Every structure is written in structure tokens, then in C-alpha cells.
Amino acid sequence: MSTGAEQTLVICGHGMVAQRLLEKLVGQRQQPFSRIVVFNGESTPAYNRIQLSAVLAGDASEDSLQLQEPDWYQQHNITVYQGDPVTEINRANRTIYTASGRAQPYTHLVIATGSRSARLGLEGEDLAGVMKFRDLQDTRKLIEVSQRHRRAVVIGGGFLGLEAAEGLRNRGMAVTVLHRSGHLLNRQLDPSGGALLEDALSERGLTIHTRTSPVALLGRNLVRAVQLDDETLISTDLVVIAAGITPNTELARDAGLDCDSAICVDRQLRTCDPHVHALGECCQVDGQTFGLVEPGYQQADVLARVLCDPTTDAAFKPSIIPTRLKISGIPIFSCGQTEANEDTESVVWQDYETNRYCRLLIHNQRLTGAVLFGETSDGPWYSERIQQADDISPYRAHLAFGKHYCEAA
Ligand SMILES: Cc1cc2nc3c(=O)[nH]c(=O)nc-3n(C[C@H](O)[C@H](O)[C@H](O)COP(=O)(O)OP(=O)(O)OC[C@H]3O[C@@H](n4cnc5c(N)ncnc54)[C@H](O)[C@@H]3O)c2cc1C
Structure with missing residues (x-):
């Protein structure tokens, strides 16, 4: 392996997950890379993509999307090329090539190209509008x-x-x-x-x-x-x-990396080439792809440790991630299983007056799913019960009424 002074990390894609990786890398005690170079398809530095819904609705300004001050990259000796997508990965000579003609050698490469809106294959899909x-x-x-x-x-x-x-x-x-x-x-x-x-x-x-x-x-x-x-x-x-997403895998496929629905990586986010990692929406772990930012953040945390210490046993394990609808005035929370089957029992509570609804799914006295509509403040507490697979029998009768009733019980 090269010495620390010679190591160049190249990141292909500068979305939310790549940005989190950069932040985790600069936070590591020992950082082996003398250079970090990022190439991005978009012409703006990584921004809070999740907030685009609020910007579209007129509830937030473009300024609120910024994830880091513009001088943060320079301060941490990170070079970012905006609007210059990577067009080829040459694994034999460990070099990437970009649309503008740049050639950048790497010792380690991270692919973080995210995904794009799925096409439906409809007649007229290419029309203006x-x-x-x-x-x-x-x-x-x-x-x-x-x-x-x-x-x-x-x-x-x-x-x-x-x-x-x-x-x-x-x-x-x-x-x-x-x-x-x-x-x-x-x-x-x-x-x-x-x-x-x-x-x-x-x-x-x-x-x-x-x-x-x-x-x-x-x-x-x-x-x-x-x-x-x-x-x-x-x-x-x-x-x-807005009917699904397609992971951006073309670069990886063309470079001969194993891909299925997305780029196949192990739990240390390693592709079939030990010098190339992938994370975020463009990757697949244990056959699972990801359409939310939180798993990508967890992957970034693991990958930063792996890149800085190849002997680490840090590993990403897909977990159940709760989701919320970001439409103001319509609180919705969902976590885990949503549909009952022959092994699960359902607890349903609905208040027609206040338009509140709660459905909990239970298997073997363990909470396996929660759907909340109207009032969602107990969502994180239900999510914790699901993740921890707690025995809910001591407070099962109060379960639908939320954290405070259950704790009192
Ligand atoms: C409107 C909207 C709302 C969302 N709301 C939520 C939410 O509420 N909660 C949630 O968890 N998730 C939400 N998501 C999904 C979330 O944004 C993604 O899970 C997250 O951004 C994935 O991060 P990523 O870094 O893997 O990919 P991306 O953020 O897609 O970033 C990938 C970047 O790589 C660039 N790229 C692609 N190809 C190349 C190339 N060849 N060379 C260089 N760069 C390249 C792309 O231009 C892009 O900038 C939302 C998404 C959208 C669009």
C-alpha cells in the first residue's frame, strides 16, 4: 500500500451522502489522504436535496439548502470540481476521466452518484413540459x-x-x-x-x-x-x-464492477475492486437498495472509518428507517411493517373528531410496524420499540396511546 503522503481519494458525485462522507473523513483522528478530489455532475456544491420540496412549495428559500460554507472545502484541503461529471473509470491505471477532459489518478475511489428519476417508457415522455x-x-x-x-x-x-x-x-x-x-x-x-x-x-x-x-x-x-x-x-x-428512482450505475458497469439493481458492495461499502467503494443511493448492500438519506449517512460513517483504518471492523447493517411526509399540516409517520399478515396482530385506534389514526402491528409481543396519521410526536418512540424489539406485554393495553401512557403503565 502507498504511504500516507501519496494517497489520493477521489469521490465521484457530490450529493448529500458524499458530503457526509467528507465531514466524517475530516473528523477522523488519522486521515491517510494527502489529497481529496471531488467531481460533481451538478453545478452547485452538495445541498440539502430533501429541502427541495419546501423550496418548491415556497416554504423555504434556496439559501436554506446550503450544507457547508463555501470556504469549508478549502479549509480542509478538499478540491471540488462542480459541473464536471466523471465519464470513465479506468481501473487498470486507477484514473478517472471527466466530461471536460480532466484525468485524475486515485489510490482510492468512492462512487456516490446517487440516482435519477425512473423513466416510465411512455409514448410522449420526451415532450417539452x-x-x-x-x-x-x-x-x-x-x-x-x-x-x-x-x-x-x-x-x-x-x-x-x-x-x-x-x-x-x-x-x-x-x-x-x-x-x-x-x-x-x-x-x-x-x-x-x-x-x-x-x-x-x-x-x-x-x-x-x-x-x-x-x-x-x-x-x-x-x-x-x-x-x-x-x-x-x-x-x-x-x-x-415522480414514480420511483433508478440508481446511477452506468460508470460502474462500464468499468466492469459488479452491479445488480445498483452497485454491489459489501458491508464495508467495498465493490469487487478493493480500491473502489460505493455508497448512498447508487449502491446495494445484501441485495437491498436505498431511497432515503439516513442509510446513506450510516454508510458514510462506516466508510470514513474503513478508509482511514483498513483494519476496522466497522460495518454497515441495513436497519428499519422511519419515514415522514413533508407536507405542512398533514403529519404522517410510518416505520417498519405496514400490512398485517397471518403472523401479526393489529392494534388500531382512530379518533374521527380530531382525524387522528394509529395502527400498530405486533408479532410475538414485539412491535413490528407503526403508522401514525394526524399526531406523530410519538413516532420516534414507536420506532425505538421496533428497532429494539422490546417485549411490549407490560404496557400493551396502552400502546396505542403513546409513550407517556406506556411509561406510566
Ligand atoms: C425532492 C426530494 C425530497 C426528498 N425527501 C427526502 C426525505 O424527506 N427523506 C429522505 O430520507 N430522503 C429524501 N429524499 C431522498 C434523498 O434526497 C436521497 O436519499 C439522498 O439525496 C441520496 O444521497 P446520495 O448522495 O446518495 O445521492 P444524490 O443526493 O442524488 O447525489 C448524487 C450526486 O452525484 C452526482 N453525479 C451523478 N453522476 C455523476 C457522475 N458521473 N460524475 C459526477 N457526479 C455525478 C449527481 O449530479 C448528484 O449531485 C428526497 C429526494 C428528493 C429529490
Whole structure:
């Protein structure tokens, strides 16, 4: 292995997870890299992508996205090239090449290229006015379109689609949401929770169609209508596709690294090449891919330790991550299992007056899932019970009423 003075770490991608890795690396006591060089596809330094929903809705400014002061990188001797994506990894001579023609040798390479909005393969998907909601550029364009046009269709009733829809509605557009499944947020909510959410969003003015799929996007140059599977046509000026993500694996595949749905890495985030690691939404661990930032942060923590001390036993273990909807005034929390099966029991509590709903799933006196609607302050406490697999029998009768009742019991 090279001596510390010669080691160059190259990071391909500067998203939220790469930024967390940088912060963890500079926090390590012993840092083996004489140079850290980051190449980013986007023209802005890493920013808080999660907050784009709030920016679209007009609830936050672009300034609030910043993760680090501009001089932080210089202070830590980190070189960042913005707007210069890596186009090739040559593993034989350990060098990456970029779109602008740079060649950068590495001793260690980290791929953190994240993912992109999934394409649906629909006729008309390339028409002007068909957009995605993934980065700051998209958000700026969506805001601009919302100022010139009135009607929008959002394809996808998951977190991203609903946050896009609500953001555009907040900006004055008439928005229709199309969702393939029978209820909204079907991966996080049970059907009752999904129905409550649909009511709340409909009351605000969103038009929601569940159990429906678009078959074509129609228009000459500009999208004008969405055709549904039952032949219905919905007129529109804008279509936002928010129906899943595709990990950015092309670079890794072209370099001959093992990929499946994403770049395959072990629990120390190592690809099949010991000099190349991958983390965040572009990677896959134990067959699992990730669409949330928290697992990426956990991976960054592990990888910083692995890169600084190859003898460490630090390892990333996928865990159950709670999720929340970021639409103000509609608190939703979901963690773990959402649908009962023959092995689980359900505890359901609903207050029609205050529109609060809680569904808990239990297996062998252990909490395995929690769906909360309307009041979610106990969410982290339920999440802890799920993670720790505590025996809930001493306070089971109080479980639906939350932390304080259970602790008192
Ligand atoms: C609007 C929105 C809201 C979200 N809300 C939440 C939320 O509430 N909670 C949550 O947990 N998650 C949320 N997410 C998901 C979260 O943002 C991602 O999980 C997280 O950003 C993944 O981080 P990453 O670093 O792996 O990838 P990314 O943040 O996607 O960063 C990857 C970067 O790599 C760059 N890149 C790609 N290819 C190359 C290349 N060849 N060379 C150089 N650079 C390249 C890309 O341009 C990008 O900047 C949201 C996502 C969006 C879009």
C-alpha cells in the first residue's frame, strides 16, 4: 500500500451522502489522504436535496439548502470540481476521466452518484413540459413553469409525487395526482391511512386518481394531455414524473464492477475492486437498495472509518428507517411493517373528531410496524420499540396511546 503522503481519494458525485462522507473523513483522528478530489455532475456544491420540496412549495428559500460554507472545502484541503461529471473509470491505471477532459489518478475511489428519476417508457415522455423532480435545476424550472401555466399532472402518489403535487398546488396550479396502487403512499401506509391522506389532500384542492396508470403523454412539441389506461384524457400544461428512482450505475458497469439493481458492495461499502467503494443511493448492500438519506449517512460513517483504518471492523447493517411526509399540516409517520399478515396482530385506534389514526402491528409481543396519521410526536418512540424489539406485554393495553401512557403503565 502507498504511504500516507501519496494517497489520493477521489469521490465521484457530490450529493448529500458524499458530503457526509467528507465531514466524517475530516473528523477522523488519522486521515491517510494527502489529497481529496471531488467531481460533481451538478453545478452547485452538495445541498440539502430533501429541502427541495419546501423550496418548491415556497416554504423555504434556496439559501436554506446550503450544507457547508463555501470556504469549508478549502479549509480542509478538499478540491471540488462542480459541473464536471466523471465519464470513465479506468481501473487498470486507477484514473478517472471527466466530461471536460480532466484525468485524475486515485489510490482510492468512492462512487456516490446517487440516482435519477425512473423513466416510465411512455409514448410522449420526451415532450417539452414533461419534467422530473430530482435536483435544484428541476425545482427552479418547476417554479418557473408554475408561474406561466395553470394545470399539472403528477405521476406517482409516493412521498416525492405528493410533495411535488402539493408544492405546485401551493404555487397556484390545479394539480391531478395519478397513482397506480389502490391507496396513496402504499409502501408506507395501510389502506385506512392512505384514505385519510387522500381526504386531507383532496380537501386542499388536489385531484387524486388511484388505481390508474398513464398509457401515453400527448402533444405535438409540448405536452397537452395524459391518456389513462381507461382511455380518459386529462388536459395539462405540465407532467411531473415522480414514480420511483433508478440508481446511477452506468460508470460502474462500464468499468466492469459488479452491479445488480445498483452497485454491489459489501458491508464495508467495498465493490469487487478493493480500491473502489460505493455508497448512498447508487449502491446495494445484501441485495437491498436505498431511497432515503439516513442509510446513506450510516454508510458514510462506516466508510470514513474503513478508509482511514483498513483494519476496522466497522460495518454497515441495513436497519428499519422511519419515514415522514413533508407536507405542512398533514403529519404522517410510518416505520417498519405496514400490512398485517397471518403472523401479526393489529392494534388500531382512530379518533374521527380530531382525524387522528394509529395502527400498530405486533408479532410475538414485539412491535413490528407503526403508522401514525394526524399526531406523530410519538413516532420516534414507536420506532425505538421496533428497532429494539422490546417485549411490549407490560404496557400493551396502552400502546396505542403513546409513550407517556406506556411509561406510566
Ligand atoms: C425532492 C426530494 C425530497 C426528498 N425527501 C427526502 C426525505 O424527506 N427523506 C429522505 O430520507 N430522503 C429524501 N429524499 C431522498 C434523498 O434526497 C436521497 O436519499 C439522498 O439525496 C441520496 O444521497 P446520495 O448522495 O446518495 O445521492 P444524490 O443526493 O442524488 O447525489 C448524487 C450526486 O452525484 C452526482 N453525479 C451523478 N453522476 C455523476 C457522475 N458521473 N460524475 C459526477 N457526479 C455525478 C449527481 O449530479 C448528484 O449531485 C428526497 C429526494 C428528493 C429529490
